[in-house]
Every structure is written in C-alpha cells, then in structure tokens.
Amino acid sequence: MFDKDFTWGVATASYQIEGAAGQHGAGKTIWDVFSHDQGRVYDDQNGDRACNHYELYQKDIAIMKELGIKNYRFSVNWARVLPDGFGRVNEEGIDFYNRLIDAMVEAGIEPWLTVFHWELPYEIYKRGGWLNPDIVEWFGDYAALLSERFSDRVKHFFTINEPQCFIGLSYVRGVHAPGAKRTPEETLQMGHNALKAHGRAVQRLREKAKQPLIIGVAPTGSVAYPSTDSPEDVAAAKKLYFGAPDLEDWAWSVAWWSDPIVFGKYPEDGLKKYERFLPEITDDDLKLISQPIDFYGQNIYNGYEVRAGEDGEPEAVSRYDGFPRTAIGWPITPEALYWGPRFLYERYKLPFYITENGISCCDVVSLDGRVHDPERTDFTERYLLALERAKKDGADIRGYFHWSLLDNFEWADGYKERFGLVYVDYRTQERIIKDSGYWYSKLICQEI
Numbered sequence: 001m002f003d004k005d006f007t008w009g010v011a012t013a014s015y016q017i018e019g020a021a022g023q024h025g026a027g028k029t030i031w032d033v034f035s036h037d038q039g040r041v042y043d044d045q046n047g048d049r050a051c052n053h054y055e056l057y058q059k060d061i062a063i064m065k066e067l068g069i070k071n072y073r074f075s076v077n078w079a080r081v082l083p084d085g086f087g088r089v090n091e092e093g094i095d096f097y098n099r100l101i102d103a104m105v106e107a108g109i110e111p112w113l114t115v116f117h118w119e120l121p122y123e124i125y126k127r128g129g130w131l132n133p134d135i136v137e138w139f140g141d142y143a144a145l146l147s148e149r150f151s152d153r154v155k156h157f158f159t160i161n162e163p164q165c166f167i168g169l170s171y172v173r174g175v176h177a178p179g180a181k182r183t184p185e186e187t188l189q190m191g192h193n194a195l196k197a198h199g200r201a202v203q204r205l206r207e208k209a210k211q212p213l214i215i216g217v218a219p220t221g222s223v224a225y226p227s228t229d230s231p232e233d234v235a236a237a238k239k240l241y242f243g244a245p246d247l248e249d250w251a252w253s254v255a256w257w258s259d260p261i262v263f264g265k266y267p268e269d270g271l272k273k274y275e276r277f278l279p280e281i282t283d284d285d286l287k288l289i290s291q292p293i294d295f296y297g298q299n300i301y302n303g304y305e306v307r308a309g310e311d312g313e314p315e316a317v318s319r320y321d322g323f324p325r326t327a328i329g330w331p332i333t334p335e336a337l338y339w340g341p342r343f344l345y346e347r348y349k350l351p352f353y354i355t356e357n358g359i360s361c362c363d364v365v366s367l368d369g370r371v372h373d374p375e376r377t378d379f380t381e382r383y384l385l386a387l388e389r390a391k392k393d394g395a396d397i398r399g400y401f402h403w404s405l406l407d408n409f410e411w412a413d414g415y416k417e418r419f420g421l422v423y424v425d426y427r428t429q430e431r432i433i434k435d436s437g438y439w440y441s442k443l444i445c446q447e448i
C-alpha cells in the first residue's frame with residue numbers, strides 16, 4: 001500500500017500517556033483538576049500514572065523501533081514546561097522532552113510535535129483561559145519556547161489538536177475539562193481566540209526555528225459521505241460536510257475552524273447563522289489566523305451517509321439495524337477515509353495527512369499471553385484501502401498516523417477504551433504488542 005515515501009506513523013498525547021502528573025516541577029492543568037473531581041471521568045479514573053511513559057519512554061521508543069515505526073506524533077504538556085502557562089520555565093520538564101526527542105532521533109524516528117493537545121495550564125484557566133485575550137501571546141510564547149529548545153531536532157509541528165473538542169466538548173457540552181458550559185457568545189469568542197493563538201504560534205515557531213519548519217494543524221470532524229457516486233449525492237454530502245451546523249453544534253463545524261486558517265475568512269453561512277453571538281472579528285485577526293502553513297491534517301474516525309433529497313438538498317441516511325460499531329460505539333465507516341481526504345484536499349489544496357485514525361476494542365490478554373485483535377486489523381485495513389483510493393483519485397495524501405501507539409487514558413472514558421496497537425496492563429505497566437501491532441509493522445515495512 002502507498003509508495004516508499006509515504007509517512008507512516010503512530011500518535012499519542014501527553015496527558016493520556018505520560019503520568020507523573022503535576023510532578024517534577026510541572027504545574028497543574030485543567031485535566032489534572034477535572035479528573036480528580038468526582039463523577040467526571042469513568043470510574044473516577046485519572047491520568048496521574050497513565051502509561052507512566054514519563055519513566056518508560058525508552059521502552060516505548062524501543063517498541064516503535066522494533067515495529068519499524070518511523071514517525072511519532074506526540075504532544076508536550078504546556079504546564080510541564082511552563083507551570084503557570086507563562087513566565088517561569090520548568091527545566092526539569094524541558095529535560096524530559098529533550099531525553100524523549102533524543103531517544104527518538106537515536107532510534108531513527110522522526111518527531112512530530114503537537115504543541116497543544118488539551119492540557120490547558122490551570123493558572124491560565126483561572127485567568128479566564130481561552131476567554132482571556134492574553135492567551136494569544138501566552139500561547140505564542142509557549143510555542144516560541146518549544147521552537148527555541150527543540151527545533152534543532154524537531155522539524156514537524158502541529159499547533160492545535162481538535163479545537164472541536166477542546167472548545168466544543170469542554171465548553172459547549174461541558175463533558176470534558178474543565179466541565180463548565182458557557183454561552184454561545186463565550187464559546188465563539190474562545191474559538192476565535194484559539195484560532196488567533198494558532199496563528200501566533202505559527203509565527204513564533206518560525207521566528208525561533210533552528211531549521212526550516214513544517215507546520216500544520218490537526219482538527220477533526222465526522223465525514224459526510226455520499227450514498228452513491230452520483231454528482232447529486234456527492235454535492236449534497238459536500239454541502240453538509242462544510243456547512244454550518246446549528247448553533248448548539250457549532251463547534252463541530254469543519255469549515256469554521258479551517259477556512260480562516262487556510263483562506264483568511266470565516267464561512268459565510270456560519271457568519272450568518274451565528275451572527276448574534278459573534279465576537280469582534282477584525283482584518284488583523286484574520287491575517288494573524290491565516291499565517292501560511294505547510295500541510296493540513298485531520299483526525300478522522302468515522303462518518304455518516306448523506307444523499308440528495310428530492311429537492312437536491314442534503315438528507316442524512318439512517319444506519320441499518322446492526323450497523324458495525326467499535327467498542328466505544330462509533331460507527332465503522334471506511335468511506336470516511338475516502339471522501340474526507342478527497343473533500344478536504346479539494347477545498348484546502350494543502351498536502352494532506354491523516355493525523356489520527358483508529359479503533360477501540362475490548363482487548364484482552366488470551367491464554368497464550370497474546371492480544372488477538374482481528375477487529376483492529378480489519379478496521380485499519382478497510383480504512384487504509386479507502387485512503388489509498390482517495391490518493392489514486394488525486395488527493396495529495398502524504399501520510400497516516402494511527403491512534404494510538406499504546407492503550408491510554410481516553411479522556412472522560414478513562415481506561416475503559418483501548419485504542420492501542422500495544423496493550424498496557426495498568427497494574428504492572430507491562431506492554432504487549434497486539435496482533436494488529438505486528439500487522440501494522442508488516443504493512444508499513446512493505447512486507448504485505
């Protein structure tokens with residue numbers, strides 16, 4: 001599958017794997033606080049220990065090396081390097097990421113660093129978080145620090161990961177940290193500040209860069225895919241995919257987050273639909289948000305079927321009884337990895353990466369001591385076949401990162417969901433490479 005220079009990788013995020021939460025000089029983040037608040041996370045679990053990657057990172061890198069994984073998307077915990085989110089640097093935290101990056105380089109693994117995968121420092125949250133306009137500069141300073149300290153070895157950076165979730169799930173729905181619902185005026189303002197912070201980070205990353213950097217983003221979204229290849233169905237799916245959702249779902253928009261970054265303007269339909277609740281949006285803001293980036297990534301897990309109704313307008317098609325689902329309950333829709341990248345490439349015309357895709361399964365250790373997970377292999381193969389077809393049909397697809405290297409802390413679902421190619425026994429921190437991990441290894445090493 002794919003040619004030799006295709007980027008194959010795996011992805012993780014700091015709070016989900018590192019453990020050592022709030023230790024070695026790190027500050028608290030909203031997830032540290034939220035996960036200790038009773039009743040927020042499944043079974044009151046938290047990321048205090050997680051996969052203890054903070055201590056076991058060498059082991060995890062050795063596993064990647066063994067599997068032939070050459071690209072690793074990981075994230076830095078903002079409060080580990082800047083305990084308050086700004087100002088004082090925690091050198092112990094910087095040392096940890098230096099050791100981690102050095103180990104990757106030594107193992108021949110290319111680091112892909114995500115600047116923000118949701119760990120908002122608690123001190124910044126106390127000052128208003130995404131609502132405080134100062135966050136744009138704080139985030140820029142944080143990005144500058146990462147560039148200054150790591151860009152001699154790290155060339156690939158993502159600014160923000162899934163604003164749909166760290167604004168939408170967090171403040172529109174209130175189910176992720178900090179677990180406080182806010183008004184539409186407030187959430188739209190937060191979103192605008194997050195986009196400005198992205199733009200500022202792009203500027204500051206480049207300003208301090210020790211080599212030319214390759215910078216992108218990793219938003220997400222469920223893909224509207226057409227029932228058939230007919231031009232009517234395709235147009236209907238595309239319209240819904242990029243259209244403005246109703247106000248209560250505004251943060252799930254694809255175009256709202258990506259059009260300003262790539263085109264320097266918000267989509268017209270959203271501007272109309274959310275008009276009463278919008279913050280002030282200036283030309284300077286849009287200029288800042290639309291700093292040139294080098295690639296466009298999306299985390300894609302699933303989609304929904306759409307057809308053209310009698311009047312040609314998009315119509316969602318309901319799923320048949322017994323529709324295949326993953327353990328977490330998400331529909332299995334490989335079409336998402338065909339139509340998503342195609343639509344996104346057609347619209348944004350930037351080199352495209354799948355920055356996350358994967359499946360949670362009810363994995364268990366079998367009597368033979370191994371973890372047999374045929375569902376994960378089958379899922380991944382189906383999705384990759386669709387992705388390959390999208391590339392053949394013209395989308396400039398450069399790479400694929402599987403979520404995730406390890407089973408880990410799945411946010412509000414705690415350790416209930418296992419997304420890893422590698423099984424983690426949280427009692428002992430033993431790692432067991434799942435059958436799918438060996439399969440992925442063969443695939444990316446072009447042995448199958």
Ligand code: GCO
Nearest residue numbers: 013161162165299356403410
């Ligand atoms: C993200 C994702 C990951 C999840 C994964 C499975 O923001 O990148 O939410 O952190 O663990 O998508 O849900």
